[in-house]
Amino acid sequence: MAEVLTKEIAKEYLSRARSLPTKGLQDIGERRELRIELQKRCGITELMAVNIVNGFHILDYVAIEQRKAKEQEQEKEV
Numbered sequence: 326m327a328e329v330l331t332k333e334i335a336k337e338y339l340s341r342a343r344s345l346p347t348k349g350l351q352d353i354g355e356r357r358e359l360r361i362e363l364q365k366r367c368g369i370t371e372l373m374a375v376n377i378v379n380g381f382h383i384l385d386y387v388a389i390e391q392r393k394a395k396e397q398e399q400e401k402e403v
Contacts, residue, residue: 327368330390335383338363342378350379 328334338359345355352360352375364374373386 328366329394330367330369330377330387332383332387334363334367335377335387338378339380339383342380 342356342359345359348354348356350356356378360371360374360378363369363377364371367374367390369377369386369390373382376382377386
């Protein structure tokens, strides 16, 4: 089961991406591997993972995933 995306996880991947050699923000090589790892770890879309690795919309994506996790928990209780 995938982990719920948190700010800490997003910051970890952003930090790891920033430590990679600068080749623009292209989804190739090590940056692509990092994006795929994040996608699998948190069960998020490719677009979300690309944006997180590139530092865009992180708080929005965290809020979306946190809300989805909360809704799933509430559904289990019913």
